Amino acid sequence: MDFEKMYAAYRPLLHSIAYRMLGSFSEAEDLVQDVFADYSQLDANDIQNEKAYLVRMVTNRSINLSQSARKRREVYVGQWLPEPDVDHAATDPAELYDRHESVSYALLVMLEQLSAVERAVFVLRESLAYDYDEIAACLQKTEANCRKIFSRAKEKLQKERELLPANTVKAEPLVVTFMEAAATGDFNKLVALLTEEAVLVSDGGGKVRAAIFAIISRARVMAFLQGVIPRTFLGDGHRFAIINGQAGIIIMKDGKPRSVISFQLDAENQKIERIFVMLNPDKLKHVLVG
Structure with a gap:
């Protein structure tokens, strides 16, 4: 060859x-x-x-x-997260069953152990x-x-998530509801989406404002979101994408990706147990938005 x-x-x-x-x-x-x-x-x-x-x-x-x-x-500076693998081509979760090479973002985070x-x-x-x-x-x-x-x-x-994003179909409606709740300010909808032990991790890399430490528990995650969503959390638009083989969100600002949000689901209760927010602009350079 x-x-x-x-x-x-x-x-x-x-x-x-x-x-x-x-x-x-x-x-x-x-x-x-x-x-x-x-x-x-x-x-x-x-x-x-x-x-x-x-x-x-x-x-x-x-x-x-x-x-x-x-x-x-x-x-x-702050929490370190992997760069997200963003795919705009596969917008239908059904298409993902043939993408056996996908590794969930949650597992990629866990591999740091x-x-x-x-x-x-x-x-x-x-x-x-x-x-x-x-x-x-x-x-x-x-x-x-x-x-x-x-x-x-x-x-x-131990009991962390499987490699393959088998819960993608379950993830998509939760992601849609998350964005609807954030856009409307109806935080009661957000409460219903999160597990009691929910964790939010954001990575700003010292380049933009982000939580220095992981935010742990549903009450603290809700308090954080209630504080940032009315201000700049949602940027000036958003679009859905496949993040490491699972439904996720790209937040836009001035026509460019401002953050990428992905989720880890509790398969048993079908709720969100971890929210990963990538804000570091250096880790978003490869994210192309057509």
Whole structure:
């Protein structure tokens, strides 16, 4: 396979691995470009499986980069959230059942609990369905070790949400009702949407105003929303979009994305238990609104 065909064939896969590992579109894009640039200088005759070789390069570089990124986040202003994966093409939740590569935003947040190696094993196994022998070869570890690492990662995540956004159809009416309640100021509707232990996390990165700490409990979340919604929370318009495979909201300001809002649902009660608000403009640069 010539280089251009190889680039077109493997770039989406490599970018998805890097994004799941790093939680950053820009860092994932730079890393993948560097991998392809270095790969192009290698002797192809020495490489038996180009796909496996590329995956190995991206995974190991992502591990190294994520370890240094954790140190940078220690001085990050406020709460750190991953960059959202915004899709305008799929507006019908029914279309999402064929998008098995989607990783929910809530799970992407939870993956921050894992070490870099645990995250790599989890992503390759759970998200991309790699066999343990493939993961072992990629990370230069034994299969038994990879199984233990995966088990440890699953234990850390415990009862958190599944990888696939299976509750998308349930999410859409809640998202619509959330926006209707916010627009009308009828906060009684919002109360009915939230679980008692609801949490709101906002990421301004020190660039724009945002809550420094997570807001915990339905009462505190409601008090926060009642304070910000009448002012600038809703910008000057909004549109619905698919955020990491699940229904979410883009808030607009002066024709540009001002924030992206996504939700984690309580599957049992079909209510919102976490609200994620991305406000950091640096993390919204990749969000294109047509």
